[in-house]
Amino acid sequence: MSMLRKAAASPRVFGLVFVLCACMGLMTMAHLRWDESMREALVARDNLAESRRFALLAQLDTERLLGGEAAIPRTRVVAQLDRALTVARDLMSGRSSITGLIAHAPAAGELAAATDAYIAALADARAVMLGQLDGFEAGGQALVFAQRAVDARAVAVESALLGHLAAEREALRRQDLTTLALVGALGLVVLFYLYVAHLGRDAAVSNLMKSEARLRAFVDSLPEAAFMLDRHGRYLESFGRSPVLAAAPETLIGRTLDEIFPADVSSRLVAVIRQALARQRTQSHEYAIQINGKSLIFDARVSPVPGTDRVVWVAWDVTARRLAEARVHALSRLYNFLSQVNQTIVWSTSEGELFERICRVAVDHGGYRFAWLMRADAHGKLSLQACAGTVSLDVALLATAAARPGVTQRVMASDALVRMAALDADEAWMPVALAAGCNGYVGLPIRLDERVVAVLGMLASEVDPDDRDEARLLDEVTTDLSFAMRRLRDEAQRAHAEREVGLQAAALRSTRDGIAVTGADGSVVVANRAFCELAGRSESEVTGRAPAQVLAITDAPAVFAAIDSALRQDGSWQGEVAARHRDGERYAGWLSCARVSGDGDGMSSDHNVLVLTDITKMRRTEEKLQQLAEFDPLTGLPNRVLIHARLVRAVERAARELTQLAVLFMDVDNFKTINDGLGHAAGDEVLSAVAQRLREGPWRRPEMLGRQGSDEFVQVLEGIDHPNDAALVAQQVFDCLASPIRLSSGQDIYVQASIGISIYPANGDTAHELIRDADAAMYQAKRAGRNGLRFYTDTFTDEATRRLALETRLREALEQDEFELHYQPLVSVGDNRLIGAEVLVRLRGPAEPVIGPATFIPIMESNGLIVRLGDRVRELACRQGRAWLDAGYQPGTLAINVSAVEIQRGGLDERLDEVLRQTGFPASSLELEMTESGVMDQGEPARAFLGALKRLGLRLSIDDFGTGYSSLAYLKRLPVDKLKIDRSFICDLPSNRSDAELTATIIELGHNLGMSVLAEGVETRAQLDFLAERGCDAYQGYLYSKPVPADEFERRFLHGA
Structure with missing residues (x-):
């Protein structure tokens, strides 16, 4: 308020000062003018006095000269007169001889005229004086008159000067009066103006104070927070009545932001204050703070106060607005989500x-x-x-x-x-x-x-x-x-559904079955192309006519009468019909008819659907399939199914007629060798030739000959009187096969057969039993040396039963892991030291004797189980060997037999590598034993196979050496480490000379080939001494120990070793 009052008083002060200055100016001007007038008058009087002084001096000197004083020069008088004139003239120009007082205003008016007269009088006086001095004029009267004229003129000048000065004084007085009047008038004007200004300013101050009061009332009534703070964030003033202040307004003043808010919040707020002061413009800032446990959001405007280090901070609580905006944003997002979902629904096709x-x-x-x-x-x-x-x-x-x-x-x-x-x-x-x-x-x-x-x-x-x-x-x-x-x-x-309709329409158009639909009147409404082709007519010729009129069906009236009757009663009919094409060619057709109700599917009445299929090719195919189902396609003979059916009927006839019959089961010997060696095409040629020779044989009923299997044939002989009749026929079979068979390649092949014979009713009363028994007899004929015959006896069945039971038992034992390993020591001949063990497998059931490998190995080789058994034996042996090594024992080399079947199947090296990696048993401590035939039968691939085993680090040995056949030139190229002499050469040593020589030869041969030699089956001291004398390296046999289980082997041979 004081500032407002000071601002209102300043115009009055200015007015008073202005009037005072104006008065002083006018008075100064009057003083200066009076001073000028006085100076001019003083100059004029000074000049007048100076001029008269020089004039008097000249007059005196003249008088003295005229009086006779010769000492005064005439020139001085002249100079004095000239000086008087000069000063008089200066009177006209305003010059003064007074030092420091020089007037510049020239004489004017009456003063100028008096001055001119004075100068003229001086000039006349000069002339008079000079004339007297020069003697032109006589007497002193003229000089006196001249002097008086000068004095009179001087008085006149002085009088004029005084009159001029009085006039100037009067003029100055009038001027002063005018000035005072003007000053008074101006003062009044100024005073009036100041009065008006004072009234205006008082009104403005009043309005400003009212405005300030209204503004403060407005600010104080704001619901928001407003403050004035310094650059350090100290509260200086507080405005507004916001209920969301961090503290009461009266407690904020003098405190800093650091005292009110956390350090991170206050530091940001102070930074905004300093930024506003530095940039000198309003700054916007939004911040969130906790007040009374609530998180609030404020939008602030920070404005610097010019010329100070203060700011005005106005903050709005925008929490509700921000929440509303977030709400709007969330709803907009959800509405957009909903809209995009709807668009996705529109455009998605699956x-x-x-x-x-x-x-x-x-x-x-x-x-x-x-x-x-x-x-x-x-x-x-x-x-x-x-x-x-x-x-x-x-x-x-x-x-x-x-x-x-x-x-x-x-x-x-x-x-x-x-x-x-x-x-x-x-x-x-x-x-x-x-x-x-x-x-x-x-x-x-x-x-x-x-x-x-x-x-x-x-x-x-x-x-x-x-x-x-x-x-x-x-x-x-x-x-x-x-x-x-x-x-x-x-x-x-x-x-x-549309695809189905389309497919049905396409099927109707493209099917080879003729399809037609008839209306209520029995005429064809629609028909496909196949129906028209079967009818031999165009679609226009078929449509509108009855099927009986367009289909050339044999006995059509009767057929369609039966169809109409069946449709009325059952709603459908189907059957085979004989018909003709339009060109007269006959065909077999399958006609199906069905009634379609008009209650739905958009049909207003009932319709009949006819489907006619040309089954001529199907009938021919069925005949061909019947032929293939009963006859062998290679030989043309009845196959197993047909010959079995014919045998059943033959047995029934024999039973009715109380006669005998024989079944001859014939198998071509060594056919597998032919098939594998010459190829399947050559094998087929051989079978065809054998069938042809058998077909041309002296059979009573050739149709009773058939092909049972691959290389097996069956001949049924009905009405025989004695079993020898069957033997005679078998001999005829041998005779017809005696001559060679010429193949298409020009090669001749000799074939033989093994024949088994069963007799009805002596050996069986069913076809199955007779074929089974004949098969068993044939098997015995093969075992007896092939190219022979055998009649069936009950012992064959018992043996086959036992073999089948044993095979089943072996499968169960393999599945249930009932095989166990025995270990027979391998001993050094020189020092009788344990160097290893041969791993042998045994089968012992819970209530049955031990089954040795000589019994079950051939069976498992024949059915392929030997591969699984071999893998299992090697895994168990390696795990046992690893356990002994981990226990600190040194079992030496473990030798395991490998079957020839395993070698033929392949993949043994990969499986062995996997077992060694899984068990951790060292490959150098594992030895694989293979028979001569098992290796030699593989030919050249055996070298690659053995090489793969050697690369694993295994030891290899030839088992039962000497019982097979070996090419010594080939044997020396194989990576074999050991030869094992078969026990058949050892059992009669040393008494049998031949065995002794063969054994000595094998030992020498093995050493010459760089192999060690081990003798199997050593049972006596004499045998061991013989082997030692001949340099045999190692042996095994009952002399040292029979094969024993793992725990007994460990106890007897590894403890303390």
Whole structure:
């Protein structure tokens, strides 16, 4: 207020000063003018006095000269007169002889005229004086008159000067009066102006004070916070009545922001203040603070006060506005999500595409961090169909979670929207989601036919379970997605139906079956091309006519009468008909007719559908198939099925007629060798030739000859009188096969056969028994040396039964792991030291004697089980060897037999490598024993096979050496480490000379080839001494120990070794 008053008083002061200055100026001007007038008058009087002085001096000197004083020069008088004139003239110009007083104003008016007269009088006086001095004039009277004239003129000048001075004084007085009048008038004007200004300023000050009061009242009434702060953030003034101040207004003044707010908040606010002061313009700043436990958001304007280090801080509480904006944003996001969902529904053409797009829309437009869709199958099992997201979640975890109770199952069970503000981490994927910042979950049930069939799961940073608007919009999304599922299902069904209709139409057009539809009057309404072709007519010729008129069916009236009767009674008819094409060619047809009711499908009346199929080719094919089903395509002989059927009828005849019959089961010897050596084509030629020779044999009924299998033939002999009749026929078979068979390649092949014979009723009373017994007899004929015959006896059946039972037992033992390993020591001949053991396998059941390998190995080789057994034996032996090594024992080398079948099958090296790696048993301590024939039968590939085994680090030995056949030139090229002499050469040593020589030769041969030699089956001291004398390296046999189980082997030979 004081400032406002000072501002209002300043114009009056200015007015008073102005008037004072004006008065002083006018008075100064008057003083200066009077001073000028006085100076001019003083100058004039000074000049006048100076001029008269020089004039008087001249007059005196003149008088003195005239008086006779010769000392005064005439020039002085002249100079004085001239000086008087000069000074008089100066009077006209205003010059003065007074030092420091020089006037510049020349004489004017009356003073000028008097001055001129004075100068003229001086001039006359000068002339008079000079004349007297020069003697031109006589007497002094003229000089006196001249002097008086000068004096008179001087008085006149002085009088004029005084009159001029009085006039100037009067003029100055009038001027002063005028000046005073003007000053008074001006003072009055100024005083009036100041009065008016004073009134105006008083009004302005009053208005300003009122405005200030109104402004303060307005500011104080604001609901927001307003402050004045200094650059350090200290509160200087507080305005407004905001209820959300951090403290009471009266307690804020003098305190700093640091004392009110946390350090991080106050530092930011002070930075804004200093930025506003530095830039000298208003700064905007939005900040959030905690007040009374609530988080509030303020929008502030910080304006610097010019010329100070203060700012005005006005802050608005925008918390509600920001929440409203966030709400609008969230709803806009959800509405956009809903809109995009609807667009996705419109453009999706399949469930898969819908699921993929919905997940992507939820992330791109719904604001969710991750979305995935689980679909339930018909049994309610959930599976992951699609997913998308901006965070990385393990899809496998989501797929696994679908099989266990969780949020997805909760959504399906509740059939309602599920929203979780916080994940509870009870599922495997939830910790990963929480780590990625996904705290909330939303689950939408998708329904189909009033059943939840899918769940759309979505993860978000925040989820408000109480947001009703969001729930309403998400329910709309659920409804829309459920509608989309129904629409896609309906469209798929409609498309399927359309495809079916299209397929049916295409099938109707393209099928080779003739199809026609007749109307209520029995005429053809529509017919396909095949029907027209079967009728031999065009579609226009068929349409509108009865089928009986267009189809050339034999006995058509009777056929169609039967069809009409069946359609009326049963609604359908089908059967085979004989018909003719239009060109007269006959064909067999299958005609089917059915009535189609007109109650639905858009038909107003009943129709009949006729389907006519040309089955001529099918009948021919059936005949051919019948031929193939009963006859062998290679030989043309009856096959197993037909010969068995004929044998059944033959047995029935023999039973009725009480006669005998014989079954000859013939097998071509060594046919496998032919087939493998010459190829299957050559084998087929041999079988065809054998069948042809048998067909041409002296049979009573050639049709009773048939091919039983690959190289097996069966001949049934009916009405024999004695079994010898069958033997005679068998001999004829041998005779017909005696000559060579010439192949297409020009090569001659000799074949033989083994024949088994069974007799009805002596050996069986059914076809199955007779063939079985003949087969068993044939097997015995082969075992007896081939190219022979055998009659069946009961012992053959017993042996076959035992063999079958043993094979079954072996399979069970292999499955149940009942085989056990025994170990027979391998001993050094020189020092009788243990160097290893041969691993032998035994089969012992819970209530049966031990079965040795000589019994079961041949059977397992024949059925291929030997491969599985060999793998199992090697695995068990390596594990046992590893256990002994780990226990600190040194069992030496473990030798294991390898069957020739295992070598033929291949892959042994790979399986051995796997076993060694799994068990950790050193390959250098494992020895594989193979027979001569097992190696030699492989030929050149045996070298590659043995080389592969050696590369594994194994030791190799030839078992039972000397019992087979070997090429010594080939044997020396094999990577074999040891030869094992068969026990058959050892058992009669040293008494048998031949065995002794052969044994010595084998030992020498082995050493010459760089191999060690081991003798098997050593049972006496004499045998061991013989082997020692001949340099044999090692032996095994009952002399040292029989094969024993692992625990006994460990106890007897490894403890203390």
